[in-house]
Amino acid sequence: MTAKPPPEPQVQGQKPVTAQAGDVPLLEADREYRKLVRFRMKELVRTLDDETQRMAASRLATQLMPFLHDIAQGYLASYFPVRGEIDPNGFTGLGGGTLPFGLHVYLPRLEGQGLEFITWEPGTILRPNRFGIPEPATGLPAGRLDVILIPLRAFDSWGRRLGTGGGFYDRTLGRGRENQPRPFRIGVAHDQQRVDAIPEAPWDIRLDWVVTDRGWYRNGGFHSSWPGLK
Numbered sequence: 001m002t003a004k005p006p007p008e009p010q011v012q013g014q015k016p017v018t019a020q021a022g023d024v025p026l027l028e029a030d031r032e033y034r035k036l037v038r039f040r041m042k043e044l045v046r047t048l049d050d051e052t053q054r055m056a057a058s059r060l061a062t063q064l065m066p067f068l069h070d071i072a073q074g075y076l077a078s079y080f081p082v083r084g085e086i087d088p089n090g091f092t093g094l095g096g097g098t099l100p101f102g103l104h105v106y107l108p109r110l111e112g113q114g115l116e117f118i119t120w121e122p123g124t125i126l127r128p129n130r131f132g133i134p135e136p137a138t139g140l141p142a143g144r145l146d147v148i149l150i151p152l153r154a155f156d157s158w159g160r161r162l163g164t165g166g167g168f169y170d171r172t173l174g175r176g177r178e179n180q181p182r183p184f185r186i187g188v189a190h191d192q193q194r195v196d197a198i199p200e201a202p203w204d205i206r207l208d209w210v211v212t213d214r215g216w217y218r219n220g221g222f223h224s225s226w227p228g229l230k
Contacts, residue, residue, distance in 0.1 A: 034198065037153070044192060045192075048084055056213040057213075059214070060090065065091055068100060068101055070228065073104075076103050079150075080134045080135075086151075086190050106118060114171045124136055145183040148173070151163070155210045156196060157221065159208065160197070161206075161210075169205065185205065185208045189212050191215075194212070
């Protein structure tokens with residue numbers, strides 16, 4: 001069901017996007033705005049207490065379950081949350097239990113300046129990478145992913161995303177792969193991480209959907225629950 005989105009969080013100096021990625025270089029004003037949004041959202045999620053994080057993760061799991069039912073038996077990449085990121089793993093069994101719908105779950109591992117995705121199952125050894133994020137220590141790169149859940153610092157309802165600034169997901173999923181199969185890209189965030197518009201850089205990847213603890217965003221619209229694959 002389509003619903004009116006909740007009020008947009010305000011960011012001082014916010015302005016609309018006037019160019020698509022690749023049309024023009026990223027302007028200095030846009031670069032500074034992206035830096036400002038990234039900093040403010042980093043500070044915002046760090047202020048969320050444990051109970052707020054737990055409730056947000058529970059609501060997110062409820063949002064994700066119908067989507068996972070639609071991709072049953074699929075190959076899904078998740079991530080471990082750090083520094084205030086919303087926890088996407090309430091459904092995966094990463095905290096124990098079994099995986100729903102016969103899903104095959106993968107986790108990212110740093111590989112040079114990009115990422116590879118390694119099969120995860122109960123008992124998989126995890127070790128912190130150079131950023132302190134748990135990742136599989138052994139395994140084979142995923143040969144095929146149907147869906148990848150992507151953490152972010154900020155997003156808008158058109159699928160534009162700001163990450164932490166490292167560019168790992170952008171390089172892994174970015175240009176030069178147009179003729180290759182690609183996973184369904186789902187941004188995952190607290191709803192408070194949404195802004196009106198993000199100036200797009202030439203290297204940015206667009207998301208197919210963004211899911212938060214309050215609903216789903218795509219093409220400027222908001223859905224209070226998963227509307228189904230269309």
